[in-house]
Amino acid sequence: MSKYQQIKQTAYEANMQLPKLGLVLFTFGNVSLADHKEQVFAIKPSGVPYELLTPDDMVIVDFDGNTVEGKMRPSSDTKTHAVLYKHWPKIGSVVHTHSTYATAWAQAQRDVPIFGTTHADHLTVDVPCAPPMSDEMIKGNYEYETGFQILNCFKERGLSYEEVEMILVGNHAPFTWGKDAHKAVYNAAVLEEVSRMAYLTETINPQAPRLKDALIRKHFERKHGPDSYYGQ
Numbered sequence: 065m066s067k068y069q070q071i072k073q074t075a076y077e078a079n080m081q082l083p084k085l086g087l088v089l090f091t092f093g094n095v096s097l098a099d100h101k102e103q104v105f106a107i108k109p110s111g112v113p114y115e116l117l118t119p120d121d122m123v124i125v126d127f128d129g130n131t132v133e134g135k136m137r138p139s140s141d142t143k144t145h146a147v148l149y150k151h152w153p154k155i156g157s158v159v160h161t162h163s164t165y166a167t168a169w170a171q172a173q174r175d176v177p178i179f180g181t182t183h184a185d186h187l188t189v190d191v192p193c194a195p196p197m198s199d200e201m202i203k204g205n206y207e208y209e210t211g212f213q214i215l216n217c218f219k220e221r222g223l224s225y226e227e228v229e230m231i232l233v234g235n236h237a238p239f240t241w242g243k244d245a246h247k248a249v250y251n252a253a254v255l256e257e258v259s260r261m262a263y264l265t266e267t268i269n270p271q272a273p274r275l276k277d278a279l280i281r282k283h284f285e286r287k288h289g290p291d292s293y294y295g296q
């Protein structure tokens with residue numbers, strides 16, 4: 065019995081939520097779950113269809129991206145997850161999907177504008193889109209560089225990873241995170257829904273205005289408590 069049985073089981077259950085929520089097709093995407101005490105995380109193996117996945121298939125990886133336990137090759141995005149766990153110690157789980165609308169905004173290299181209260185219930189800023197890889201980065205380790213693209217985007221914009229738990233990576237797709245697997249998967253589903261709404265809003269009215277900051281604050285604080293607003 066693996067000493068990591070518990071996080072393998074929980075990570076497996078979280079991965080199985082992605083096809084159930086319509087966030088992935090075939091082998092797209094992956095969920096990981098960290099054990100910060102052990103400085104490891106469990107992640108979906110690469111290229112395994114969800115319907116064939118078992119808890120025992122989950123691969124245990126350290127925060128430098130090295131495999132600690134597992135028969136299969138870890139997800140091709142493993143080093144991106146590792147960079148986030150290593151630099152953002154309060155996240156417990158990371159989700160990567162290729163959900164259609166969020167990925168379309170990432171491919172368009174655009175932030176998802178905050179047009180309505182559905183978005184404002186979850187975050188008070190446009191969903192950030194990190195710039196695509198530079199030629200230099202492409203020559204490097206792509207997955208590590210993706211992780212640093214995310215860290216650098218938050219640093220440049222002065223965003224807190226504990227407040228904004230989602231990002232689009234330009235020309236790639238979304239990453240979300242949270243204190244646990246439930247929250248990280250929930251954020252992935254919310255991101256896809258607000259991305260779909262924003263696309264339809266711009267299609268119906270290309271001049272649609274962003275939500276007023278006062279209303280963003282009202283809606284966010286109604287859900288998250290007074291003084292929880294952190295602005296754009």
Ligand SMILES: O=C(CO)[C@@H](O)[C@@H](O)COP(=O)(O)O
Pocket residue numbers: 091092093094108109110111112138139140141160237
């Ligand atoms: O981002 C990508 C590919 O662009 C990956 O998430 C997707 O193909 C899933 O890869 P893995 O099966 O996790 O190695």
